[in-house]
Amino acid sequence: MNPLSHVTASALSIALVALPAYAGQAPAAPQVSRGTAPISAGTPQQNVAGGISYADVADLVLSAPVIADATVRSTAKIKAAEAPNLAPGFVRLYVEVDVTALIRGADGLPPRIGYLLDVAPDSAGRVPKFKKARVLIFARPVPGAVNQVQLVAPDAQIDWTPTTDARARKIAKDALSGDAPPVITGIGNAFHVAGALPGEGETQVFLTTADQRPVSLSVLRRPGEQPRWAVALSEIVDESAAPPPPETLLWYRMACALPPALPERSTASLEAADATIAREDYAYVIAALGPCGRTRTL
Numbered sequence: 001m002n003p004l005s006h007v008t009a010s011a012l013s014i015a016l017v018a019l020p021a022y023a024g025q026a027p028a029a030p031q032v033s034r035g036t037a038p039i040s041a042g043t044p045q046q047n048v049a050g051g052i053s054y055a056d057v058a059d060l061v062l063s064a065p066v067i068a069d070a071t072v073r074s075t076a077k078i079k080a081a082e083a084p085n086l087a088p089g090f091v092r093l094y095v096e097v098d099v100t101a102l103i104r105g106a107d108g109l110p111p112r113i114g115y116l117l118d119v120a121p122d123s124a125g126r127v128p129k130f131k132k133a134r135v136l137i138f139a140r141p142v143p144g145a146v147n148q149v150q151l152v153a154p155d156a157q158i159d160w161t162p163t164t165d166a167r168a169r170k171i172a173k174d175a176l177s178g179d180a181p182p183v184i185t186g187i188g189n190a191f192h193v194a195g196a197l198p199g200e201g202e203t204q205v206f207l208t209t210a211d212q213r214p215v216s217l218s219v220l221r222r223p224g225e226q227p228r229w230a231v232a233l234s235e236i237v238d239e240s241a242a243p244p245p246p247e248t249l250l251w252y253r254m255a256c257a258l259p260p261a262l263p264e265r266s267t268a269s270l271e272a273a274d275a276t277i278a279r280e281d282y283a284y285v286i287a288a289l290g291p292c293g294r295t296r297t298l
Contacts, residue, residue, distance in 0.1 A: 052296065054167060054247040056294055056296050057164060061175065064152045065139075066102075066149055067104040068137050069099070070100055070134070070136075072097050074096045075093045090119065094114060094116060095130065096114045097135065107141065113147050114148055117157055183253065184209055187262065188266065190270070190278045192270060192281070203282070205266070214234060217230070217285055219284060229285050230243060231243065251289065
């Protein structure tokens with residue numbers, strides 16, 4: 001049987017001519033970003049056992065206008081000559097899925113859609129089989145082709161699990177809410193004010209954001225007590241300010257974007273002793289946040 005016999009000819013033609021496999025580049029050398037920049041390269045289907053992390057899912061959700069829960073109906077191998085930018089050692093598939101639920105997508109989706117997926121054969125040269133697999137896909141619409149989408153990254157088709165589904169839905173909801181935290185782009189100025197007692201003082205670190213909204217970190221030290229820190233999403237730090245709970249959008253924005261150490265320019269206006277304490281307080285915040293937790297090798 002012709003392996004393409006089940007693929008609609010017009011759909012496959014659009015897939016081959018109109019778009020590469022992914023919205024970024026084809027799989028290439030790994031490129032790691034601590035922040036939230038668009039993912040541009042990587043190795044498909046290399047998620048760690050047990051699922052991918054909150055940060056991994058957030059990276060995909062925040063770069064994908066279309067997110068769907070779907071079941072793979074069929075796959076067809078594309079000839080290498082008809083697969084531009086295909087990385088050596090990979091195989092390009094045309095995948096058709098039946099959409100079970102639309103998690104995100106302003107214009108909706110038809111019940112069946114198709115997309116291109118690059119996969120690496122196993123050591124025996126076998127191509128992974130996806131038929132009947134339940135997956136989550138993170139994609140962009142294809143202009144002029146309502147039944148086609150384009151994955152936002154090489155690994156933007158992932159196995160469906162209850163945990164991953166719940167995470168994707170929650171992150172998508174939080175990102176669209178009116179009080180969603182801003183994208184953090186860097187560190188501004190830091191200040192430290194010593195208190196009346198030895199060992200007492202407060203450090204404040206201002207963060208820069210994509211939309212210029214104010215975000216600041218504060219660390220309060222009192223003699224004989226553990227430092228207390230909080231993040232404020234307004235110009236005023238009040239009693240309601242607190243550290244972000246782990247695996248929330250604000251935690252992700254901070255843990256995955258903040259540099260590991262306070263830049264020298266942030267403390268340039270401080271006395272040496274105050275600058276040292278400000279750096280120590282910032283390091284305390286970074287340790288309290290914990291690692292970003294990305295596992296995708298992109």
